[in-house]
Amino acid sequence: MTDLPLLRCFVDGQWVETHHRFPNINPVNGQLIGRVCEADAATVSRAVEAANRAAQGPWKTLTVQERSALLHRIADGIEQRFEDFVAAEVMDTGRPVHQARSLDVARGIANFRMFADLIKTASSELYESTLPDGAKMLNYVCRKPLGTIGVISPWNLPLLLLTWKVAPALAMGNCVVAKPSEETPSSATLLAEVIQAAGLPHGVFNLVHGFGPGSAGEHLSTNPNIDAITFTGESRTGSAIMKAAAEGVKEVSFELGGKNAAVVFADADFDAAVAGVMRSSFTNSGQVCLCTERVYIERPIFDRFVEALKRRCEALVVGRPEDPGVDMGPLISLEHRGKVHSYYQLAREEGAAILCGGDIPVFGDERDQGAYIQPTIMAGLPDTARCMREEIFGPVCHVAPFDTEEEVIPRVNDSAYGLAASIWTTQLSRAHRVAGQIRTGIVWVNAWFARDLRTPFGGTKMSGIGREGGRYSLDFYSEISTISIRI
Ligand SMILES: NC(=O)c1ccc[n+]([C@@H]2O[C@H](COP(=O)([O-])OP(=O)(O)OC[C@H]3O[C@@H](n4cnc5c(N)ncnc54)[C@H](O)[C@@H]3O)[C@@H](O)[C@H]2O)c1
Ligand SMILES: N/C(=C\C=C\C=O)C(=O)O
DSSP states (O other), X not given: OTTSOEEOXXXXXXXXXXXXXXXXXXXXXXXXXXXXXXXXXXXXHHHHHHHHHHHTTGGGGOOHHHHHHHHHHHHHHHHHTHHHHHHHHHHHHOOOXXXXXXXXXXXXXXXXXXXXXXXXXXXXXXXXXXXXXXXXXXXXXXXXXXXXXXXXXXXXXXXXXHHHHHHHHHHTTOEEEEEOOTTOOHHHHHHHHHHHXXXXXXXXXXXXXXXXXXXXXXXXXXXXXXXXXXXESOHHHHHHHHHHHHHTTOEEEEEOOOOEEEEEOTTSOHHHHHHHHHHHHHGGGGOSTTOEEEEEEEXXXXXXXXXXXXXXXXXXXXXXXXXXTOOBOOOSOHHHHHHHHHHHHXXXXXXXXXXXXXXXXXXXXXXXXXXXXXXXXEEOOOTTSHHHHSOOOSSEEEEEEEOOHHHHHHXXXXXXXESEEEEEOSOHHHHHHHHTTOOSSEEEESOSSOOOTTSOBOOEETTEESOBSHHHHHHHTEEEEEEEEEO
């Protein structure tokens, strides 16, 4: 037991062990794979103080070019330890190795490189004006660092989502105290090692492990000496963090939950739409905020489309991360599996027909101690059913027919969430017309999770506050200031 890794916090350039430790579990087989040092309030305060101090030190004198070079050096460091990061993501989450490679770690590198390049070309605004007395004024806008950013990230895409926030925060000259999910501490710890090796001044980046309420998450979000909070996680957690931020009127950026819809028109490229809906429903075992949980299919192709989806769902390879051809692994934890499974039960109680899956698989091997669940397709629920309104966050979607655009668009929009949607059609005018009426932050047409990192990303309603991506991140992680000079 003693040779299991101990994951430590990283505060003011030093690795810190704490008294309280919590277990890190492999969701493939329920095995203990390590212990993690939980940051108490004092450790979080020390991290915030170190960040505040570093913000006034050499870090603030760096030029944009120097900061850009450091971000590229961090990206280089992730690249050099690519397989370590893949192993860390796979160990913590049980995801397919090929996904950790092509999505998680690749995006961790891309996030740092994108913002490293963007800050070198980011423009600002300048206006010339004349005062009533005829005096000329030059008015220009500049972005100054906000100060210390609290970054709180979830377990579903651990490195992708942590770096999506840390990269622009550092790029804009801020200091960071990051609190990754208690479920996925490993890749965040590796990132701290890479940042330390890159030579950022002590205190610029700090990492505190722990939970939410009564632990590091709450200690960070309630700390009066952070200047802004960027959070990705459940909507109800966002609400709790917003209450904490309100105390000190802190700026917040929230990427929250979703109940995303796919709309498949009869004129869609049938095979592409089937593949697209499969990918958007079952990627990462459905544990992506952008995943589809509601599929609306135009009636003339409904039966054929559902039959095709059912066949593909039954053919999904549910296995270990390194299994050949594996499509999906376990859920993140037995607790989350219990939640998703309870929705499968609820769906039956609400009158759903389970077309595929609907239960916990039995493998007859060590995976039976893991958090596996069957990929599932259900049908027959009214739009008012809880399973149609609440985020399940598992490998499950509901299929329903529709007859007209006028009918389906209000059904898609009838949700407390507004994060993402996907539309499958070959009619160009219909694509633009329908996409323009869907109330989500992101609409894909004949695609899903296709990302240009320069575009704004975020949700409406319960799906979030603010946008990050490209210049939207530069703006959020800055104090935007206007300087007006009489000339
Ligand atoms: N919109 C997006 O871009 C996006 C991306 C990924 C995940 N998500 C959402 O995240 C959820 C799944 O992730 P999760 O289960 O880790 O979410 P979660 O809200 O349970 O936890 C997210 C993070 O917040 C911390 N936390 C929890 N309670 C807190 C509190 N009271 N104060 C401070 N910190 C607290 C957790 O420790 C964790 O680090 C899903 O709802 C999913 O839709 C959204
Ligand atoms: N924020 C992003 C993805 C979010 C995925 C949610 O699970 C991104 O691609 O930048």
